[in-house]
Amino acid sequence: MVQEEMICLLQILLFPGFLSLILVAFFYEWVDRKFVAKLQNRYGPLHTGPGGLLQPFADFVKLLSKEDITPRAADKLLFSAVPIFLLSLPLTALFCIPMASYSALTSFEGDLILVMFITILIVVSVFIGAWSSTSRFSTVGGIRAGLQMLSYEIPMTIAMVGPAIVAKSLCISEIVQWQTTGLWFIFTQPLGFAVASICLLAEIQRVPFDIPRAETEVVAGWLTEFSGRKLALLRLTEDLELVLAGSMLTSLYLGGPSGFGLAPPFLWFFIKLTACILLLSNLRALFARFRIDQLASGAWKYLTPLALLQIILIELISW
């Protein structure tokens, strides 16, 4: 009994829990930076570790040691709580995604809804963080983050319900298991995959949807006032969000850890995750930033109808 609890604890703390998730997050920040740098004809991180592999970790440590300034006018409690709260959200969501085996650390009927709810909570916390820091740039950034959420949340939810309808389950692990027997959903629902990837790009606030923190417009947007440890945690949150976005695509559309041959399931999962993250980075290097009104009208005019069309197609085919 004690042994079982020990294994459970190790799973939560080490693999596939906190430690490995954070390491994976750092690794994918490096992959993302290096890949975009190559696309832009630059080198990217070079000197810390082999090929700059340890650069994200070095940045994290450097930020931890830096001065932590709280603006005098800020709501001190909320301002300090938001980074911790924000960090816990994507970690929680990642626990519901099966990585090492076909069932996740925690899985229950309806955890897909929970993960979607968490993605909304992230934006709400961003807004609270922006509001509590009382800077003008933060406020504008926070408002933009809220507006952005109103644009992409609906099409993303509709698109992600697609796999759930076919698999007849709202549990991510079961959707993954369904795909081990059937065809991956990327082949049967390409439209849904496209809509979901675009919406996830908005969710993780990358170019062309880095509107809430457009450097040249509103300094660092909602991040402007955060510094030191708080900024370090927020940066880590971003990396985890990138992993979460990639994992969502992998589990819902690419069959999660399922694969063929002798390779263990987690290896397959990471191969697919890498492909998804490279896709997200690639899109990032191709475009200029949209304006918030353009994103809102684009999301409602094109993404939502496309997502609905995908649902209608699924219903027609299964009927």
Added chain:
Amino acid sequence: MSPIFNIPFGPQHPALKESENFMFEVDGERVVDVTPRLGYVHRGIEKALEDRTYIQDMHLIERICGICSHAHTTCYSQAVEEGLEVEIPPRARYIRSIVAELERIHNHYLWLGLVAHEIGFETLFMYAWRDREVVMDLLELISGNRVNYAMNMIGGVRRDITPEISSRIRKGLKVLDERMKYYERICSSERTVLVRTRGVGVLKTSDAISLCAVGPTLRASNVKRDVRADDPYAAYDEIPFHIVTHDGCDVASRIVTRCEEVFESVRIIRYALEHLPTGPLEVLVPRTVPPAEIVSRVEAPRGENIHYLRSNGTDKPARYKVRAPTLANIPALCKMLIGGYIADIPITIAGIDPCFSCMDRLAFIDANTDRSWVWDGEQLRRYGFKWYKKR
């Protein structure tokens, strides 16, 4: 409570490469009003010029602007040469034009990268700045320097363009021409660029004329005005070229105008290299300039550059005044910004290709009445006394 919210833009802001302050009144994402506050990088160059000899001044003039250093020195040497009533040799005139056009190419590449950065298109920014290295290498080859070329001297130019250098310039121009064609295609077909630039920062032709816009900003509002053609200097009276204009009146057409100006510059340089006259590079000139008042004009990459010189028969100028193109574009800029979105502020400001350290002199602009005036030190001092008495 009024829904108006003030957002400061500068003096320190990531979108501004130099310090300048714009106070925006916004209603949600819309800009209702803008008040520019100039003078953060005022360096007192004009006063310093009066304390130095004409030869020393050349070095100071060169440092008014990092990018259009050649335009400023050309303007200055023209003024002094006119005061001295000397004609510079034809070869020197051609070399001045060649360097001026290379500088224009350099400036437009740099600007394209900045514009891409302002709209968040980092890849184009990296590419444009990589290709800018080609033209910077050419300038280094000619003059020995990458930015402050120090090519001009009173009475001619300092260095020659040998046949060997000229063939390397031709090779470099081929690359620059091809790359710019590619960027022009991207900027006029890539959707995300178009939605951010088309219809943004509109400056109607009538406004452009009445607010005295200059340079590519003016030409993108479909006004055919260019000092090179209207009041030819250097070798521009002998080199055929056409003035690029566009009728879009927005940031997109400013991009296309500048891209096409690069093609035009390439053609000008090719022609000038082909028809480079032989002869000496400079004439010897006296050190003192007889009393005169001279206005000299040059089409800098950013627009019309006006220098005013009053000499008093000594070897130092009695008064020197520089009107850089950015200053002329500020009233037009305010017009473009009002009614736009917050997100369009950086691209609109970048659209006029601002160079604040060129511009910051004792000049004042009232954004409400579009009135601008210039004060000398004494007037400013008196204004200061009055202002503090009121407090």
